[in-house]
Amino acid sequence: MQELFAYGETGWGDELLAGLAVTLQLGVAALLLGLLIGFAVAWASLSRQALLRSAGFAYSTIMRGLPELLTLFVVYNGVGLLLNQFSAFLSPDSTPVEFSPFAAGVVALGMVFGAFSSEVLRGAFNSLDPGQSEAGRAVGMSTRQVFLRIKLPQAWRFALPGLGNLWINLLKDTALVSIIALEDLMRMTKIAVGATKQPFTFYLAAALIYWGLCVLSEIGLNKLEKRANRGIVNR
Amino acid sequence: MDPLYIIANYGPRFLDGTLMTLQLTGLGALMAGLFAPFLALARTCAPPAAQWPLRLYISFIRGTPLLVQLFLVYYGSGQFRPLLQDWGLWNFFRDPFNCALFTFVINSTAYQTEILRGGLMGVDNREVEAARAVGMSRWRILQRVSFPHAYRIAWPALGNEVILLMKASALASVVTVFDLMGRTRQVFSRTFDFSSYLWAALIYLGITVVFVYLWRQAELRMTRHLQTGSNTTQGEQRNG
Numbered sequence: 001m002q003e004l005f006a007y008g009e010t011g012w013g014d015e016l017l018a019g020l021a022v023t024l025q026l027g028v029a030a031l032l033l034g035l036l037i038g039f040a041v042a043w044a045s046l047s048r049q050a051l052l053r054s055a056g057f058a059y060s061t062i063m064r065g066l067p068e069l070l071t072l073f074v075v076y077n078g079v080g081l082l083l084n085q086f087s088a089f090l091s092p093d094s095t096p097v098e099f100s101p102f103a104a105g106v107v108a109l110g111m112v113f114g115a116f117s118s119e120v121l122r123g124a125f126n127s128l129d130p131g132q133s134e135a136g137r138a139v140g141m142s143t144r145q146v147f148l149r150i151k152l153p154q155a156w157r158f159a160l161p162g163l164g165n166l167w168i169n170l171l172k173d174t175a176l177v178s179i180i181a182l183e184d185l186m187r188m189t190k191i192a193v194g195a196t197k198q199p200f201t202f203y204l205a206a207a208l209i210y211w212g213l214c215v216l217s218e219i220g221l222n223k224l225e226k227r228a229n230r231g232i233v234n235r
Numbered sequence: 236m237d238p239l240y241i242i243a244n245y246g247p248r249f250l251d252g253t254l255m256t257l258q259l260t261g262l263g264a265l266m267a268g269l270f271a272p273f274l275a276l277a278r279t280c281a282p283p284a285a286q287w288p289l290r291l292y293i294s295f296i297r298g299t300p301l302l303v304q305l306f307l308v309y310y311g312s313g314q315f316r317p318l319l320q321d322w323g324l325w326n327f328f329r330d331p332f333n334c335a336l337f338t339f340v341i342n343s344t345a346y347q348t349e350i351l352r353g354g355l356m357g358v359d360n361r362e363v364e365a366a367r368a369v370g371m372s373r374w375r376i377l378q379r380v381s382f383p384h385a386y387r388i389a390w391p392a393l394g395n396e397v398i399l400l401m402k403a404s405a406l407a408s409v410v411t412v413f414d415l416m417g418r419t420r421q422v423f424s425r426t427f428d429f430s431s432y433l434w435a436a437l438i439y440l441g442i443t444v445v446f447v448y449l450w451r452q453a454e455l456r457m458t459r460h461l462q463t464g465s466n467t468t469q470g471e472q473r474n475g
Binding site: 062065066067068069070074081173174175176178179186190193197198200203204206210215 | 295297303304306307313314398402405427440443
């Protein structure tokens with residue numbers, strides 16, 4: 001058993017760790033992109049313009065209703081096709097470019113995270129007391145200052161539990177990217193299974209690693225929540 | 236890209252896949268729904284010492300990707316082939332549909348248990364006390380008071396779980412089940428026509444829309460005694 005997971009030539013420990021690193025990179029990159037999309041969509045669905053509002057609503061509804069795997073394939077194959085058509089349009093004799101699985105994974109998972117997080121953020125910004133923004137404006141703060149000093153810190157507090165759940169879901173969804181051949185934890189496990197013929201052992205090991213990541217995330221999120229709520233008196 | 240060509244030539248495949256997706260989701264959610272009430276009850280009533288296996292199971296299911304769980308069942312069972320053959324279970328685990336369904340049931344049971352536990356905890360204790368006061372047995376209280384109310388509280392969350400399971404059932408295509416996603420990938424690999432994905436997206440969204448509507452109708456039916464009709468104040472006072 002120890003030999004199987006040893007570090008180095010004979011064992012699979014280093015391969016799994018390399019896969020874990022890719023999984024984490026993918027997760028963090030998708031989180032950043034997803035938060036960006038989430039803020040943009042939340043801003044659109046809270047906008048005063050009906051067109052922007054319905055665009056935001058349509059995006060979050062459609063993306064939340066599609067299987068993540070389908071989104072991933074749409075991005076991987078569709079954007080790949082588009083890129084190829086575009087490069088063929090620019091120079092007809094260019095060789096077809098391959099859209100990297102990592103980029104496809106980041107974009108697809110980021111789009112999904114963006115759709116779900118936009119709902120969380122929308123709820124958080126909606127539950128702010130409008131009197132506080134008015135007070136900010138009354139003491140002469142600019143719109144920007146009101147947003148950065150009053151709205152954002154409190155919306156963060158309201159949004160954190162929801163975003164935390166979404167982060168854990170995102171972490172688990174990264175496993176999907178192994179299907180389009182990105183060498184993440186799941187893919188490396190599959191390679192190890194192919195070589196050792198011990199599927200249960202290795203998938204269980206992968207499961208335990210994902211489980212560990214989720215438990216660690218929960219601990220970290222609890223700390224973050226405590227920190228975000230440090231100014232709140234418990235009544 | 237020619238959406239009409241795709242649906243004219245591969246329509247039956249999409250239909251076939253849609254039925255498979257509905258079957259996987261429906262059976263999975265239903266079977267999980269059979270186990271969940273008992274586990275939820277254990278989660279609320281059993282002594283803490285007896286609860287840890289259940290908590291470990293729920294934490295494991297919620298903390299690991301469904302894809303890993305599916306591979307653990309589908310490929311992992313191969314490692315125990317001789318044992319499973321002895322027990323006569325190998326024929327079950329050899330079939331990808333069975334493995335996918337088995338995984339979905341195990342997965343959804345964990346989520347539904349947690350949802351129902353929340354529902355049971357949301358039932359006002361005074362209702363149970365009142366039922367005891369009129370002389371109902373414990374079993375009867377569960378059957379007539381606790382669970383009906385718990386299901387009413389948990390209903391929207393259970394609907395979300397079914398939708399999540401429907402979306403997750405697309406993973407079955409990875410272990411060669413020809414559900415909607417599997418059929419779509421098959422059509423795409425033959426035609427390289429991007430619109431096959433768009434059709435799949437449309438069908439998935441359609442299933443969600445119809446399901447949300449039906450689930451909402453059921454919810455309205457379950458809560459019809461709480462709805463305030465013409466004599467609003469009276470109804471509210473009675474239920475407040």
